Amino acid sequence: TLKRRSSAIKKKREIFKRAEQYVKEYRIKERDEIRLARQARNRGNYYVPGEAKLAFVIGIRGINQVSPKVRKVLQLFRLR
Structure with missing residues (x-):
């Protein structure tokens, strides 16, 4: 139990x-x-912060012979 307690304490410190x-x-x-x-404002420019980017890449053969739920999802993602 002493080893377990000391390892738990070490783990807590590491997590912290x-x-x-x-x-x-x-x-x-x-x-x-x-x-x-601020730098951009002082120079008379505008600063546009970066936005999060997300891309889905899906390879599909077609929409035929697919279950209705999956077909609907593909249609909603406009992957006809």
Whole structure:
């Protein structure tokens, strides 16, 4: 039980350090965004922050001989 307890404590510390690292990283990113916006404003320009991009890549042979639910999903995604 002593080994288990010590390993649990080590794990908790590691998890806490990881969480701190994430917080630090996001604070730095936030500061950079603010800095870039201010810099652009001072120079008379506009700063457009980056947006999240997501792409689905699906290879399909066709819509025939597919169950109705799957067919409907493909139609909704406009993958006819």
